[in-house]
Amino acid sequence: MRSQQKTNRCRKKNGFHQKPLRIPPDFGTYAERHGLFEMYKRLIESLLINKPQDPLDHLTEVLKRENDDVPSVIIHGPPAAGKTSIARMVCAKLRTAYISQDTLLADDVSPLAAKAKEYIAKNEKVPTELWVDMVKTRLQLFDCIKKGWVMDGFPQSREQALALQEVGISPKHYVVLDAPDSVLIERQMGKRIDPETGGVYHTTFDYPSNAEVERRLVEPPEGCSEESMVDRLVVYHRHTQGLQSCYDKLYKAVNADQPTADVFSQVMTFLSSRQRTLAPHNPRIVLLGPTGSGKSVQAALLASKYNIVSVSSGQLVHEAIANESKIGEAIKPYVDREMLVPDNLILKILDERLSQLDCATRGWVLRGFPPTREQAENLQNEGHEPNRVFFLDVPNDSVYERLTLRSLDAVTGDRYHALYNPPRTTDIKDRSAQQPTDAEDAIRQRLSNYYAFAEEIADFYEDAQHINADQDPHTVFECVESMLVNPLPKRAQVE
Structure with a gap:
């Protein structure tokens, strides 16, 4: 008994059991508020992907230009699903850069775009590596870094998706607009393009009210026939499962067989969601x-x-x-x-x-x-x-x-x-x-x-x-x- 009392007096003298252990609450709050866990994860990923000669200089540059809050979105779907219209609406809403294969090829000063046009002129397939280099170069520009980006209809295959991931390009959200093939064929047959603005219209569902725009409308380059549309749908369905497997945790399917306003609303609701973090979380x-x-x-x-x-x-x-x-x-x-x-x-x-x-x-x-x-x-x-x-x-x-x-x-x-x-x-x-x-x-x-x-x-x-x-x-x-x-x-x- 005396020994126990002596031990208790010693423990009290040395500060034991006077108060419960106090953990400063601002430690966890600060780390969570500033996303320290996610920042550390992104820095390590950047090192492993880029393999710089001087890791410290590389990390310093990454921290100087890093802005992880900007959107990075891929909007995909079959032909005539409305990808371009929704992608442009999302860009206007979020004020991000719009990227598609057409915009990449339209860069007149890019040697990569010129090289890709040479393949197209010869009716040859543009290599995946060249597409990836073009996308990587585009995403390194100021507007993509500061404002974010929305990519329309690319990648088109699992091979291209994996190639993008190998160079560290991955979206936060992957949206697929889906609709029955019969609806898509009907849409394509009435599809018209404004060559000056790139606007997409339809002879039945969305005809322009402006007479001048109406006179400019032309059929899309890929044609409007049912046979060509069926061929394109076959190619799309061949790659869709492979693409989905690459972005499974970021994936959201939206029914495109409804008014454009409803499709856009559902897409924006998904884009307002956040990915689950692997950071320790104390409620x-x-x-x-x-x-x-x-x-x-x-x-x-x-x-x-x-x-x-x-x-x-x-x-x-x-x-x-x-x-x-x-x-x-x-x-x-x-x-x-x-x-x-x-x-x-x-x-x-x-x-x-x-x-x-x-x-x-x-x-x-x-x-x-x-x-x-x-x-x-x-x-x-x-x-x-x-x-x-x-x-x-x-x-x-x-x-x-x-x-x-x-x-x-x-x-x-x-x-x-x-x-x-x-x-x-x-x-x-x-x-x-x-x-x-x-x-x-x-x-x-x-x-x-x-x-x-x-x-x-x-x-x-x-x-x-x-x-x-x-x-x-x-x-x-x-x-x-x-x-x-x-x-x-x-x-x-x-x-």
């Missing part, structure tokens, strides 16, 4: 919503499935008081008088809890806090920046129905609901009673407090996701879970 989740929206239930489900720490500011306050800590003694007078605990005390106990080893290594879900913009700013200034914020939206009528019909068994502590989970026996019903906090006046006051600051807190958390919580808890959990495991869409690409 830092904030659940907000009115009283009775199910924040505690969702926090418990998340903590159970993903082994993250469920944190409640109210529970931490009661624990601090029960432990008779210094901060608990400072908080106790406010709780005894039923007064609001000052923000600085709440933030202090939250900072201590969220900086502990389990929260730093496993992640955390914080429910019901922060309720105001000021508290959200203070929480972020302490380094605890959430990477997911969910608003659980519930109509007030549903809140009253959920809470006013609840009762508590004074013997067992079990909760019951008159509609969804009524007491199983008469004895339980007789001894169960409504809690004062579930009275209508108390609920009305809590709802008023929440909505007084709801708009400003929503403005602060711009990337927050709103979820309809007026449904089964497990259905709500599926919505939360889908947004948790998948990257959030890019707001900049969706208006």
